[in-house]
């Protein structure tokens with residue numbers, strides 16, 4: 001079975017320049033990103049790799065406009081969005097960015113079944129034409145969830161939740177897909193399907209960014225950004 005994803009948007013470019021993101025804590029601050037510069041471009045599948053605690057999730061959240069750095073600049077499609085209002089950033093995310101949180105359940109809404117999730121994803125990205133539902137169900141089928149269409153998250157396994165989260169993130173065709181360890185909860189076969197979809201999206205011109213520890217995912221990347229202690233190696 002081949003994957004027919006509805007990618008309709010123009011792809012995005014995200015550029016981080018000298019980004020610093022610190023977290024304050026009782027025992028002192030943590031510099032989760034310590035002067036990170038990175039550029040994510042159309043048609044490129046980038047994998048952010050690094051040890052646990054190195055700043056991967058923080059980097060992905062900043063790149064997806066979910067989090068703001070204390071220092072540095074974040075550019076989205078050539079515009080500086082570092083000081084853009086929370087409301088405007090939320091609108092940009094809804095319309096243009098598909099995001100997968102590291103914990104599968106964090107991506108999903110308790111009261112929606114699998115099919116309703118992908119319909120919602122399509123509606124949030126406000127696609128016209130009637131084909132969004134069909135494309136989304138195809139994605140669920142491709143990911144092996146054809147017989148889980150009417151299951152709600154609580155009725156799905158962790159790996160099924162992660163696959164649904166992927167389908168939700170790509171429904172309706174975002175410009176940018178950012179996925180935090182998208183295969184971590186999956187077995188080999190399901191992980192291979194998600195990886196195939198990530199590569200296919202990039203080949204169609206989408207901007208794709210994923211974090212991963214998995215050598216198979218890293219091997220499939222067009223570009224690998226290695227991060228250690230909040231710093232990108234080799235920059």
Ligand SMILES: Nc1ncnc2c1ncn2[C@@H]1O[C@H](COP(=O)(O)OP(=O)(O)OP(=O)(O)O)[C@@H](O)[C@H]1O
Pocket residue numbers: 023024025030031032050051052053054055056057058059102
């Ligand atoms: N909300 C927070 N408050 C305080 N410190 C935080 C917070 N979130 C992350 N950190 C710290 O920032 C650093 C980077 O965290 P991050 O989650 O980005 O790492 P990661 O590379 O994604 O790790 P993992 O592979 O375990 O998911 C860690 O040292 C972490 O303890």
Ligand SMILES: [Mg+2]
Pocket residue numbers: 056057058102180
């Ligand atoms: Mg993480």
